[in-house]
Structure formats: C-alpha cells, structure tokens
Amino acid sequence: MQSYSRNNIILRVNDLKTYFFTRRGVVKAVDGVSFELRQGECLCLVGESGCGKSVTALSILRLFDSPPGRIVGGTVVYNSTDLASCPDQELRKVRGKEIALILQEAQSALNPVLTIGDQIIEQMKIHLPLSTDEARFKAINLLREMGIPSAEDVLNYYPHQLSGGMKQRVLVTMSLCCDPKILIADEPTTAVDVTIKAQVLDMFHQLKTKRQMSLIFITHDLAVVAEIGDRAVVMYGGRDVETAPVSEIISAPAHPYTAGLLECLPDLSREMSRLNSIPGMPPDPSKMPPGCTFHPRCPKMIDICRTQEPPLAEISKEHKVRCHLYA
Amino acid sequence: MRKGWLRDYILKRLLYSLIIAWGILTVTFILVRVGPSSPADKYLANIAARGQDPSQVIAAIEARYGLDKPVLQQYGEYIFNLLRGNWGWSLSTSMPVIELIKHHWIYSFQLILLSSLFAAIIGILIGIYSAVKQYTKADYAFTFLSFIGISIPNFWLGVMLILVFSVKLGLFKTYYDTTLPLFSLANLKALTLPVITLGTGMLAAYVRYTRSAMLDNLRKPFVTTARAKGLPEHIVIGKHVFRNALLPLVTIIMFDLGSIVFGGAYLTEIVFGIPGLGQVSFNAIFANDYPVVVAITLIGTLVVLLVNLVTDIAYTYLDPRIRYE
Amino acid sequence: MNERKETAGKDRAAFHGGGFRLASYYWQRMARNRLAIFGLAFIIFLALVAIAGPFFTPDPTEVDFEAKNMPPVGFTITQSVYDIKTDQFITTRVSGTWKHPLGTDRKGRDMLAMIVSGARVSLQVGLLATGIAIIIGTIIGVMSAYLGGWIDNALMRFTDVMMTFPFFLLLVLIVFIFGPSLAFIVLAIGLTGWTGTARLVRSESLSLRTREFVMAAKALGASDGRVVFRHLIPNVISLIIVIATLSIPGVILAEAALSFIGLGDPTVPSWGIILEEGQHSLTTAWWVAVEPGIMLLLTVLAFNFLGDGLRDAFDPKSNV
C-alpha cells in the first residue's frame, strides 16, 4: 500500500450539496458530502445505485443537468479555486485539462457521428499549444500505451466500429490526452464483462503507478474497491457515511451500512457464493427519511436515529463515520 | 470499402426513381387526356363568331396535333418522343415545350432557392436557440410564433403582404416585375414579399424540427463528455449536438421539399404573378395544354426524387452508422 | 427515421375496460396544455357557428348593390362613387354599421353571412375528407403490417408513388377535369391524402404485432380478423386521433387554396372563394381579403394546437 501524508491534498470537497429542482419536488441527490483527494492516491466512492455517486462526480466539474440541478451549498476546492462557484470561463480551463472525467455511460459517452481522432484531438487543441499533427502523434502514442492495436486506424474509426472494451480504452485515452492531475472514473468496471473488467482494473493500476495520477474511482462493488482503492468513501442517501483506508473498511467496517455491503459480497471462501443483500430499498432522494437516512433499514437502529442526524465521529484520525453508535 | 455498396445503392435508387416518375407520368397523362375538355375548346368562340362549323374545325385542330388518334397510341408516341429528348409542342403558346420550360424555370428556381435559404438559416438558428433555452420566455414565444407560422395559409399571407406593403405603404409593386435583370438588387427587392410568403411556413416548420431534434440530443451522455473535455459551449452545441440533430433534420427538410415545390411555390407564383413553372402549368391546365402539364409534372417529380436520392447519399456521410442494402 | 420508443403503458388493455378512467386520465394530461384547450374551445365554437349561424344571418348569396363595399363596424373609409345625376365621381365617407357587422363585398353581400357559410364548408370538407383519408390509410396500413410479405411490399411501393406524387397538382388536375363541385373536392382530397396515415399506422401496427397481448391472443386461437379488430385497431386509435386532428388543417387549406385559384365550388361561398374575390378588391375593400384569412388562420391554428396537445397527452414519453 502506498504511503501518503495529510499535506498533499489536491482536491477538497466540503459539505457539497447538489439538488435537482424537478416538477415532482426537490431531489436531494447529494446532501452534504465531504472528502479530500490526496496526491497520487486512488480514492473510491462506493455505495448502492442511486446514492448520489455520479452526481457527486459530476458536481466536481459542475456537469450535472442544469436546470434542474443546482449546487446549493458547499465547496470544491482545487488549486485554491472553488470550482463550485467560480465563473464558467475558469471552470472550462480545469475541465479536461486539470481534472478529467469518464462518464458512467461509457457506451454512449462518445459522439456517434465524429471520428475518434476528431474527438481526442479537438480537446488537445483547446488546452495545449499543439498543431493538429502533433496532437495526432500524441494521440496515437497514448492509444498504443493503452494497449490499442493499430492506433492510426482507430483514429479514423467511428464509435460504433469499436467494441465495448475498446470504447472504454478510448475514453481513458481521451481523458489522459491533456495530462490532467486528477482522473475521475464513474463505474468503469460495471457495464463490462469479467475479462474486460480485469483489463480495465489493470489499466487504472498502471495509471496510478506509472503516472502518479490521483484517481477518484466510483463503483458499487466493494471487491473492486479492495482491489484498487487506497481509501474509500462509503455513500448512502446523498451523504458520506464512512471514510477510511480500504484495509480498515474491509477488516473493520464501522457503519452498519458498510457492514451490510460487505455481507453482500460473494463469499469466495465457500463453495457456494452467498448473495445477501441489505433488506429494503435505498431512499428516494426527494423523500429522505428524517434523522439518519439509513435508519429504516438499519439492523442496529436505536431511537435517536429516527429523529437526529448523526454527527461525524472520528474512530481514528483516518477513519470517520456518521453514526449514532459511535457518537 | 464504402464505395462498392454505395454505387449499387445509387443505381438501384435511380432505377426505382425512374419507375416512380414513369408511374406519375402515366397517371398525369391519363388524367389529362381522358378529361372531357379539349385543347381546341378555346377556339370555339372564334369559330362561332366566324360562322364556321365548330365540329369540323375542332376535328381539323385535333388532327393537326394528333389528338384524334387512340389515347394509347398518343401515349406511346409521347413516351417515344420523350425518350428521344423531344418534350412535345405546347398547344396554347405555340412553341416547343422545352423552350417554354427553359424560359420559365429560373423564376421558380430563384424563388424556391431564396425561400429555402431564408427559411433554413433563420429557422435553424431560432430552433437551436429555443432548444438551448428550453422553457424560458423566449422559447415559449418562439414556439407560439412557430405555431402561427405553420398555420398561416401562405396564399393569404401573400395577399396580406401585398395589402400592407404594396397597397397601403407603397413599398413594393403589387406584381412581380419580370423585366428586371435576374442578378440585380432590384430583382432581389421584388422577390422580398414572395420569399417571405413562401418562406414563413417553412421557417416555422424548421424551428419546430430543429428544436425537437436538438432537444433529443442535448441531454445525451456524449454532450456531457464534450463539456467534461472543457470545450466551449458554442462547440458543444454547434458541433457535438447539432451534428447529431442534423440527421433527422435533413430528412424532414428534404421530405418537405415536394410539398413546397408543388404547393407553396405554385400558389406563391400565382399570388405575385411570377412567371415560373407553377404559373405556366397553371395556365396550361386551364388551356388544356396537356404536353406542358405532363412535362412540368414530370420535371417537378424528377427534381423531388433526385433531391431525395441526394439526401440519402448525404446521409451516409452525416451518419457513419448508416449502410443501405 | 422516427424511431418510436417502445414504452410501457402503451399496451393499453384499458380499451377493454376502464376506458372511461383512461379517457379522463388523458383529458387531464391534455388539460394542462392551455393552447390545446384554446384550440378545442375554438373548434367547438366554430362548429356551433357552422350549425346554428345560418339561422341568424341573412342569405350569403343575396346581392345588394346599394350597400356594396361597406367596411366592418368601427371602420370608416373614403369611397369614390359615381353619381348618375351629376355624371361625376363624388368622394364620400362610409362607416360600418351593425346591419353588416363585418361589412359587405363589392356586390353588397353580407360578409358575416359569407364567413358563417364558409365555416360550414371548411368544417365539412375538413372532417369528411380527413375521414375518408384516415379510413383508407388505416385499412392500408393495418393490412400492410398484418399481412406482410408481398402484399406489404406492393402496398408500400404504391404508397411511395402516391407520396411522391405532387399532391396539390394532382388535386388541381382532378378538380379541373371533373369539375369544381364540393363533393368532388372532398373525394379528391380524401383519395389522395391517406399516404401519411398508412405509413404511420403500418409502423405502429408492426411494433404492436409483436407485443405480448397480440401474441397471446393469436396463441389462444383468435382469428386474424378478431386480432385486427379487437386488438390492433383499438391500440392504434390514439395514433389515429392525433393524425386526424393534425390532418384536418391541411385539408381545409387545400380546399381554400383550390377555391383561391378559381377551382372552388361556385355555388357555395367558402373562405377560399371570398379570399379570391377579396384579392381583387384590396384597394377598395381590404376587409374582404382579411376576414376569411383570419378565420382560416384561427381554424388551422386551433386544430394544430389541439393535435399537438393530444399527441403529448397520448405520448407516455412526454411529461406535460
């Protein structure tokens, strides 16, 4: 495991709140999330589907649909700039250049009517002082590095001519082409099959070790977290419920929700994989339960959970949890 | 790898277009020739005035133009002549049909071209703006106006424009001046009202099509990707979204062309007295001048078919996913 | 082309029961669209005018040269009138009177009466011709989709030819050749205007044909006719309603355009015929051209608003 110190924090998300103001009511997709990303680490955001992981990622670069979405509170500090409130002009210089994002919908994240080359090169020409030929050359090299055979040809392809795994690689290439400091990848392992999943994980490993990238890796799968993450933020109902180094999350989960997620993992030590799941459904973010949002499903619920929001409790310097059991 | 199938496809479509054109030619021919009236009708008054026997004279005229032969034989001869490049003889204007068309096509062409440009440019821009600003006051206003635009009868719009700008304000002539040289500012000015008349309905339709095509694409993941790359908004909208919206747009616009050529342009020419092919075929219908009617219908049909074919081919370049069998 | 997304809730078993609840659901969805409600209100108003109006207005064909070129109420114009006694043109000021609220034309016919009569013509033509076109289009569309094979092919090629055919020119030809009677105009528009319906109904039926409930009916041994009439047609009805509403304006305009170029039925004053006359008296009586046009515009607009609202209400994808 990699060593890191508290000082080299590269991105700090503080009490971020992103709401969607729809006709049916206010959807509090992200409702007070805080974490920090350290230089060179892989931070995982983990939680069931619908808990606000994607919206958190999109909020960092203000990419959610707006309207109806709006950041109603909190800050996203990068290089002493608050990305949540800075002018569009400045944000555009950060997008793709400093912080790159790979969307969850990898299969439709590429423009179907433009060539791969066009889509990679246009980005470089915006951010870097390169001629088209230089940008092309760089793109080819990067594609090769990502393990794409016959990279020159791929530049002239359209997205529909690529397989799912290839698209994923092209997206990673595209996100890396301006040498960003931070890469946010939203569930890159979810929609792909098992063999490709291993390759994708391998690719992200390499980014960390070879390029010293700082990664925010989003997944709903704790097994993936265990494989690639340094630290993890467990999210539930639009909040960060537990933040800790991955080893501690796996060996000593504090929050009942984290423990529940771990229970769901197929148990490899047994013959038959036991597929448990936490009873109940994740809350509807437009009708959040009062108190701790997890209390209706929590096996260890106590009375106070119904009414009061749990405060942030420090189990250790590196391990924080939002739960009344530790307050 | 693309060229082979595309050439086969074009050949197939050309053949198909020819068959359709032939079908339409035949229907028109039959309609015109089985009608109760005859090209000789217009001489009746003269004949009566001179005290001649109408039936004899009519027979003579019909014999002269070959109208006394069986319809099937006339049809055969017409097709035969057509294949040799002979479009026939205009009975009412006493000149070869091809001369008549050569003389008049440019008036229709300039009207349709200018109106289409006017409508497409403004309509698409407003449509994009409306989509980007969805649910704002401006969007509602444009949507409402576009409803009026598609609902307004264009011949009435033409009459109203003449009433206001020509009769009341005296800014334009009430009639299109055919003596003006084609490539002159004066001609452009004379075409202002006709172009607005023909273009308004198209423009409104393009606003609606563009808006909905843009909205279909504005929320797609690849648009977020484009923004995540740090592209400025005008590239995100103008390149990434619009290139995708263009696909349905092109089809619909081209599809509309037929009804514009044969409906709107036809009526606009009549309202403003523009001597285009619409006006010519209109006069020909009333004069029973069947070679002209058939020829202009055929030409119009061929133009529409050709435009459709060109659209399909353009489509393969706009949308790399398309392959026709 | 226009890919209609398969959507849940479209398989409305509700046509076999609970139809009222469904209708009220769609009504509520549509009622949220204020323009559609305006459209519906105007159409109802127009229908009332067309039905009851003629009992309250004078004969629209009654000529009265004493009262020619009278402006509508509230307007005053200056007219040059030839005076027989003095053999001179004298300029007089003429104001509109309540006897002729919308003025009179150059033959002194009452404009209001003519407009009311025109409403009757337009609605008749619009409804009848659309009805014919929709029936033909639905039959061809459903047959094509359901029978498939070479019949489908032949029908669709035929539709292609009809679609390519210059619709308005065809109308002009037919009406010129067979004479300008209203019945012929209706028939001609109906017989030529079914192509769009046929296409849409075909593609909708095709996607319905493979849905579970039709498959189930066939598996249970329902006859072809039963499947078509009990299952396919009810399910394309919402589509047909929308197409019909949106086709009516085109039909009304086609009739008006025909009349405008002199191919209208001369025995019935229609908006197109009044407009044609008005076009020639723009300098002396502008209202004759303005009034029927406004009525045409409002009528077409109303049907377009209503059709659009209906489409949104029936479309499960849209959230009105």
Ligand SMILES: Nc1ncnc2c1ncn2[C@@H]1O[C@H](COP(=O)(O)OP(=O)(O)O)[C@@H](O)[C@H]1O
């Ligand atoms: N554009 C939007 N409009 C309304 N609600 C949204 C929008 N995007 C996301 N949401 C809601 O925000 C919540 C969190 O979504 P998301 O962040 O995508 O979850 P996940 O953790 O699976 O990535 C969901 O309940 C979703 O319905």
Ligand SMILES: [Mg+2]
């Ligand atoms: Mg997600």
